[in-house]
Each structure stands twice: as C-alpha cells, then as structure tokens.
Amino acid sequence: MPSITREEVAHLARLARIELSDDELDHLAPQLDQIITLVGQVSQVAADDIPPTSHALPLTNVMRADENVPCLTPEQALSGAPAAEEQRFRVPRILEED
C-alpha cells in the first residue's frame, strides 16, 4: 500500500493552492510516495523524551525602538504589482457570486 495516494496528493495540492493537471498527478504521486517512505525513517529514532528544536540557536523576541524610519513609497511598493489602481493593489474578486 502506498504511503500516500493520488487522491491525497490532489487534496494537498488544493490546500496548497496549486492547480495540478492529471499528468502531473500521475508523475508526482509515486515520487511523493517514495519521498515519504524516506522521510518516514525519522520514526525509527527513539525520541519520546527529547525536546524539539525549531531553531538552531536560542531565540528571544526582538523589538526595535518605536521610532519612525523611512519606508517604501507607494510607487515603490506597487512597482511589482501585476495590477494596481488608485495607489492600491488591484486583485480579482474575493467573494463568490450569489
């Protein structure tokens, strides 16, 4: 039995907002199955009492002084936008039609 099915891959792609073609799914699903078998090796390590490491170095919250600093102009911020209108990013509709 595969560690991940074609249907599961299709579901994950939808969650990740990637529209996949049937050909891509045929290609990706068996590869992901192999990769998941490889990464599944981590379960062989006895680590129940081991604390997780999310980061190599000890992390502390970092704050900066609450002072005004220069930032991008609206023109700069919008310079890479696929579409802009009235100094704003223009986006496709975000609500479903009735």
Added chain:
Amino acid sequence: MSDLTRKTAAELAELMTSGQASSVEITQAHLDRIGAVDGDVHAFLHVDTEGALAQAKAVDGKRAAGEQLSPLAGVPLALKDVLTQEGVPTTAGSKILEGWKPPYDSTVVKRLKAAGIVILGKTNMDEFAMGSSTENSAYGTTHNPWDLGRIPGGSGGGSSAAISAYEAPLAIGTDTGGSIRQPGAFTGTVGVKPTYGGTSRYGLIALASSLDTPGPCARTTLDAALLHEAIAGYDPMDSTSINQPVPAVVEAARNGDVSGLRIGVVKELGGEGYQPGVEARFHEAVELLTKLGAEVVEVSCPHFEYALPAYYLILPSEASSNLAKFDAMRYGLRVGDDGTNSAETVTSLTREAGFGAEVKRRIILGTHALSSGYYDAYYGQAQKVRTLIARDFAKAYEQVDVLVSPATPTTAFAIGDRIDDPIAMYKNDLCTIPSNLAGNAAASFPCGLADEDGLPVGFHVMAPVMRDDLLYKVGAALESALAEQWGGVLMTKAPELEVTR
C-alpha cells in the same frame, strides 16, 4: 598586463592599491570574459554591464580622491539571484518572479555596495534554491566549467561556476542544505556556510528560514575570508542575527597553522555510497593535515544518518509556508485574471504555471508534513531528531576542535542523470545537511581530483557555532600544502574553456 581574470581578489585589490589597474579595467575584463564563455557555461541570468561599470567608476573616483577604501573595493563579484538588489531583476530561478525588480537592497547587497565591491550580475540557481544541480532553474541549466556535460552542483551552481570559469573572482551563495558547499566541491572552488545568524537573511528570498545562510564563494581561502568579513555581522533587520563580533576569519586564513588542532573524522560520513576517488582524496588530505601537526581521531555522530530524512521534513514544511506569499496579488506572475475567476482560482492557476516540478513536490510534501494527524509523526519527530543531531555535534566538540568529512559522496554527475530521481538528487547533501540543522559553521575546500573521472573533490570542515575562523585555518593549511604539491591551487588544473566572440 597579464590576464586580470586569472587574479585572485586579494591580488586585484593590490593592483588597484598600487595603481597598476583600475576597477573599470578589472570590471571590463570580467565582463568581456562573461561575454566570451557564458554562452557555454550559463552561470548568469542577468549581467548588469552598465551598473557594474558605474560602480567601478565610482570606486576609482574615490580612490583618486584619496578616500579610505575597504580591502575589496573595486573587486567584481557575482551575486546569486536569490538576494534582492534594488532595480536589478531578481527571479530566484523561478518563472513566478520573471521580470521582478525589487524596490530595495538586501543587507548582503548593502554591505557589498558599502565595501565598494562591484556587482557584475545575478547568477543561476535551482528554483527557490530547491535542488543540487541548477537543473531546476526555470531558465536552463548551468554547465560545470570542468566538464560542460556535467552539472555544477546546486542550488548555487551559477555562483560557483562563475568563479570556476574566471567570470568573477568572488561570488555570493546561500546555503540551506549545502547550496554553497556542494557546488564549491563540484567546481574545485571554496564555499563557506557561515554560522547561522552570522550573515543576514534580510532580502534573501526565503526557502527555509531556520536554515538559510548567505556566504562567500571564491577560488582561494583568503579571498573567501575577505568576502566573509565584508558581508558578516549583526543586522537589526534580521531577527535571528547574532549580535557578536565577526570571528577573525581573515587572520585565520592568513595564518593557517593547524599544529595541535584536534580534528575529528566523522565515521558515519563515508563508506557505502561514497565514490572511491572521493574517499581517496579525502583520506590523503587528512594525512596531510596530520603531517602539518593536527591531531586526528575518529568520531561517531550516530544521528547523522537521520539528518537527511529530518531535513526533508523540516525544509518542505518551512518552504510550503514561506512560498505561500507567491499568491499573484502583490508582485510577480498573475495568470487567469479574466474578470470572472476568483482571487483563489487566480492564485492556483498562477502557482500551477509559475512553479516548477521540484517546487510543487516540496510544497505538497510540506503541506502533508504539517497537516493535522501527521504533524507529530513527521514535523514534530523531525524537530526532535534535529535536537539529537545538535547533541551529536556538541558531544563531538568536547573531544575535537573541528569535524571533517568529504563534502559530497560523489563528484559532479552528468546533466540529466538524476533529474527525475528526487531521492538520488537529495543524497548529494548527506554530508552538508547536519551543519544546517545544527546551525554551525562549515565549508568545502578543494582537495584534488578523483582518479576515475578527473573531477574536483571537496574537503568538508565543520566548526562550532561562531568559530568560523577554524574553517579558514584548516582551509588555508590544506590549500598551501596542496599548492606546494601541485605547483598552484587546484583551479590551475581546470581545462581551458573555448572562447567565443
């Protein structure tokens, strides 16, 4: 004047200081070299001829006016296309960012500019730094200057190929699992991954934020150290930046005395799966260091075996989250915005068209590893393995000053050989990944050519956190001893590239 492109960065700096060459002449010589060989090598995605010459002219002007300049002022450099440079196209090797011109400089670029280092252009890479060959670039594969039918390594294959082809004396790479060190090994050049947090990630298009580290690429140890010093140090714009002085890397590279240094050979990084010619050169280099006075012992790091699987859970998890920002709304590609499609549909269509196969594989894998029901078994367990790997390092450093291994299990492979076999591709980074997970400093230095294919082999050194200087000490000792044997650094053995006009 002999060929300026054959000089080291330190030599070029000396020529400028003594007035024997100008930065404009040096920059032009490298631009000409790019014009002559990059058709075959394809190290560059964008060459900024005008910008580079303007920077060079500015440095020459300052020098003429008697201004105090930094050690590498006027020396040209190739920049990996994953770091933002204001107004210069930055793609990270992806179609989704084609044509994007960032409105700001990354901290690394700011520091390069402040040091007067001339940026020649942006180098090719695997898309979003996901890969070990540059074959995942949306803009074609870079070719290894030692053998144009082979890959130069990745993800920073463009940066390492550029210096190996004498298109630039220096380059910047980024290392998340080996993307500076593995291409360094494959191209006979030096590649250093500084301590995580020792160089700033601000303006680096993120792959895995807890692993990404910018660092220097060069043809000599001293050049790498000079560049390291120019870009490293605390940056308030990066919340994981280390607020401590930069280790004395240049001093270590000039000194290179390993007498009394305790070196541990990692038992687990060798044997089955390692090419005989790689192991032979590696063991000879260890013997050489012993002759130079180092004390060598074997050290066991039992959890390194699980570094690769842990990495391929942690990295895709972080990447799937980081790459969510490519949603077709604020920058980059937008597909299917026809007035009827919803924003969500436009995002999905854009990501389908804009991302390559490896990026999709890893985003889906990361999404899986983070999904409820799988989180503890995959991502949670991988984080625990990460702790055990860091403990292996800590224990080893109680006994020795640095650890060593081959940089890669094999030499550079043929273009196309592993592109459809993700697992074979991932195994390239067996030796380099543990240092990313633990955050320590590590580097690859050239140590010879494998007998079976005549291709470069890399010697991998791993030093404790913020002991980056120890890397350069070992690298410099090895480099000068080998250069004495060979009558020059390894790069002098590289075949001449055909020059086109």
